[in-house]
Amino acid sequence: MASTNLACSVEQGFNFQKDTQIQVGHITSLKIGDKEYKKDLAVTLPTDISGDKVKVVGVISNIFWEGGHADPIMFGCRISTDNKESSVLLQHTSMSDTSVSFSFVIYDYDPKEKKFYPNFHSNETDLNGLVAKSGGELDFGVDLDQADDVVSPKNFSFFLGVMPTEEEQEAHFAVNTSAKFVKKWGVSVSE
Template sequence: MPEYRRSLDIYQGYNYKKDKQTPVGYLTKIKVAGTDLTVDQTCKDPTNPTTDLKCVAVLSGALWETGVTDAVYLSGQVSAPNRQTLASLIINSLTSVEVVYQFAVYDYDPVAKKYYLAFHANQTDMNGLLEKRGEDLNVSVADDASTEVQSPINYSFQIGIKPQPSAQTLHIATADQKNVVKSWGLALG
């Protein structure tokens, strides 16, 4: 079965350079167990680099095995305040495992000579649940600051999100104007 897997360029995500064409991604919104993480990082929109893009995290990776019930795995860098919020959520016993999120992964099309949205939810809230691996929830955040980009101070995190039982869609593109919409989650009843 096909999968969508991208390693994303953290440096390019924080420090957009027009002469570099590597994939980048951003977590633009996330609420875990009823707690919103702050949209506190400002980067450049690769499709329009004169425009700022506000985000919760600059992504370092995105994976989805494209099955309707498969988890979406995101990894990236969060700010110090968001690291503290995530660490607190992980340590406490969560009474809810619901996740609401939005994200966007961009890739470069060498034929069209521009960035395009390669993997995203079309600016729609995605409703998921924290994935469980055995007894543990699949969410983590680093204790030590990252050294790849040192300012602003940022910390690595990763999360696995399974779909809630509702019909949702994710968008994948292989190039500019080469888009596919795929189902994520099954509605009950």
């Protein structure tokens, strides 16, 4: 099973430079339990650099998936002050509802076509899962101290692991602007 482990530039994610061809990624929606995270970070879409900025939940620093149907998707990203405060509240309460709904997109650069394309993404569809656990602990956390590599806007490191729910979902991939494929995430269980 081929795993996917992508590092993204947080600096490029926040302050996009059109002459810098490195991976960037965004968490485009996120809900944990009944807590809907705010889309309050304005970013440039690498596929539409002349367009208006769009609002996202987070700027991705890294994302990892072992590649198996039941393997969690783990990601680290930067979130706003408001979303940090929501995360701290979630961390310190019972978190009886660990359901997660999220969507994301990672962009890479195609040197032949000279443009960015989505190379690992949820195809603008929310994926459903549960907060993953490692050794009895939830794979979920946020730094209380502001990140210092990008100072404006204020942002905080956040990480989350998501196990798929018992339904077949799709993770979308591309190796350039035209070569695309889909892998299954989650397994549907028949009654």
